[in-house]
Amino acid sequence: MWPSPKNALFLTLSIALAAKLDALTEHPSFAEKETYEAIATYYKKKAWDNAVSSCEKALEQYASSLPFYELCGHVYLHRPGNIDTKKGDYGKAIRLWQKALEAYQHNLRSRKALSELHFYLGLAYHFSRNYDMAISWYYEALRQNDLFSAAWYNMAACYEAQGNIIEANRAYLRYLRSLRQKEDEF
Secondary structure (H helix, E strand, O other): OOOOHHHHHHHHHHHHHHHHHHHHOOOOOHHHHHHHHHHHHHHHHOOHHHHHHHHHHHHHHOOOOHHHHHHHHHHHHHOOOOOOOOOOOHHHHHHHHHHHHHHHHHOOOOHHHHHHHHHHHHHHHHHOOOHHHHHHHHHHHHHHOOOOHHHHHHHHHHHHHHOOHHHHHHHHHHHHHHHHHHHHHO
């Protein structure tokens, strides 16, 4: 049996968020780091109102700071936007990650960072149940890094949700292969 897609997705995001926070500690602006850490703390504690208001301020104050687009994308993806549906603001998350993607492409950032942004866009479309768009963004993430196991897994889950069991099984097999290949690298 496969792990719950929600649990796998949240674990992937938690790991990515911790890595982003670590990377920002080397950033020259201490005030920016403090703001970023505050948003990350609100996110971890699920203090959504504080996280959202801090994101809005940070995006105005640090409009050219790429890490805020990524972090705030996570906030909008996960915060319950509507009490009844408990869904995040996927459209806002998508817009923030697309801005980050544009900026990353102009700055020629690492393939890993580019792959992660493609993955996050796939995730936002996945959560909004736009499986075709999610699959295309996961595919873009895999073009940068074909061992990105979370992208293979989520792509398989999208195919499965569409009822395309053959493609789902292919993607699940690629997911397992990617895990095996990562183990071999250790």
